Amino acid sequence: MVAAAIETDLVLDISAGPAILGGSMRATDRTLMQVGGKDLERAVDEKHASDLVQAHLIETLSSIGRETIDFYYLLVRSPLEEFQINGALEALEMARQEGHVRFLGLEARGSALGALGLWQFHDAFETVCFATSPEDRSFEETLVPMARTRRAGVVARVSPGEVGRASADGCALVRVESAEEVKRYAGATV
Numbered sequence: 514m515v516a517a518a519i520e521t522d523l524v525l526d527i528s529a530g531p532a533i534l535g536g537s538m539r540a541t542d543r544t545l546m547q548v549g550g551k552d553l554e555r556a557v558d559e560k561h562a563s564d565l566v567q568a569h570l571i572e573t574l575s576s577i578g579r580e581t582i583d584f585y586y587l588l589v590r591s592p593l594e595e596f597q598i599n600g601a602l603e604a605l606e607m608a609r610q611e612g613h614v615r616f617l618g619l620e621a622r623g624s625a626l627g628a629l630g631l632w633q634f635h636d637a638f639e640t641v642c643f644a645t646s647p648e649d650r651s652f653e654e655t656l657v658p659m660a661r662t663r664r665a666g667v668v669a670r671v672s673p674g675e676v677g678r679a680s681a682d683g684c685a686l687v688r689v690e691s692a693e694e695v696k697r698y699a700g701a702t703v
Contacts, residue, residue, distance in 0.1 A: 516537065519537060519538075519541050519543055524544045524545070524546055524583070524584070525538075525543050525544070525545050525546070526545075526546050526547075526548070527545050527546070527547055527573070527577065528546070528547050528548040531547065531572070531573045531576040531577055532572075532576040534576075534577065535576035535577045535578060538577040538578065538579065539577065539578035539579070544583045544584075545577065545579075545582055545583050545584070546582070546583060546584035546585070546586065546618075547573050547582050547584070547585050547586070548586045548588050548620045548642075549566060549569055549585065549586060549587050549588045549601070549620070550565065550566075550569040550588070551588060551590065552565050552569075553565055553566065553587075553588070553593065553597055553601055554590065554591065554593065554597070556594075556596070556597045556600060558596055558600070559596040559597075559599050559600035559603070560600060561600065562596060562597045562598075562599070562600025562601050562604075563600035563601065563603050563604040564600075564604075565600075565601075566587075566600070566601045566604035566605060567604045567607075567608070570582070570585065570604070570605075570608055570613060570614070574613060580612065580613065581612055581613055581614070581615060582613065582614055582615070583615045583616065584615070584616045584618055584640065585605065585608070585614045585616070585617060585618065586617075586618040586619060586620035586640075586642055587601055587602075587605065587617070587618070587619055587620065587638070588620045588622065589619060589620065589621055589622065589623070589627055589628045589631055590622045590623040590624075590627075591623050591624060591627055592624070592627040592630060592631075593627075593631060598631055598635060602635060602637050605617055605637070606637065616639045616640060617637055617638050617639055617640075618638055618639065618640040618641060618642055618666075618668075619631070619632060619638040619640075619641045619642070620641075620642045620643070621641060621642070621643040621652055621656060622643070622644070625643070625651040625652045625654075625655035625656060626655065628641075628643070628652075628655075628656060629655050629656060629659060632656070632659055632663075633659070636663060638663075638665055639665055639666060640665055640666035640667070640668060641656050641659075641660050641665055641666070641667055641668070642667075642668040642669075642670065643656060643668075643669060643670065644669070644670040645669045645670070652669075653669060
């Protein structure tokens with residue numbers, strides 16, 4: 514199954530198990546994305562938050578045997594403390610400057626307002642990712658306007674039946690089917 518995924522031109526989300534997929538990723542140049550760990554929420558100070566993000570990134574890169582991850586999404590499930598955000602962003606910016614992360618993203622889960630609160634005061638993200646459904650459009654209604662303002666890419670996790678539906682502000686929800694499309698939506702040069 515991993516070999517079949519590698520042969521596609523899709524961005525591979527390795528968040529569920531970089532260690533399991535690692536052996537298969539070592540010899541590829543596939544575009545990969547990773548969602549940050551949940552442990553940032555328990556950081557007790559800025560240094561601890563930075564260390565947790567760095568450890569997760571080192572673990573991911575070591576598991577896949579690569580120097581760089583293409584997209585790294587900071588996971589926001591609930592409002593974070595300012596010191597947690599600052600520590601995480603410090604670690605991610607350092608990783609980006611050292612070439613270990615190409616694009617930073619914000620993975621919004623839980624509360625759309627929690628993610629919006631972070632994003633309003635920290636313009637570090639080139640893309641935002643969230644799940645949307647006909648029953649709950651709070652993420653797209655809250656975050657898509659900010660993405661437009663910030664000129665950030667939007668990756669919506671939608672069911673196949675939702676592809677093509679217009680979002681609250683008229684943006685069409687599309688299923689991203691290639692690395693080039695994700696890079697284009699993230700504002701990157703292919």
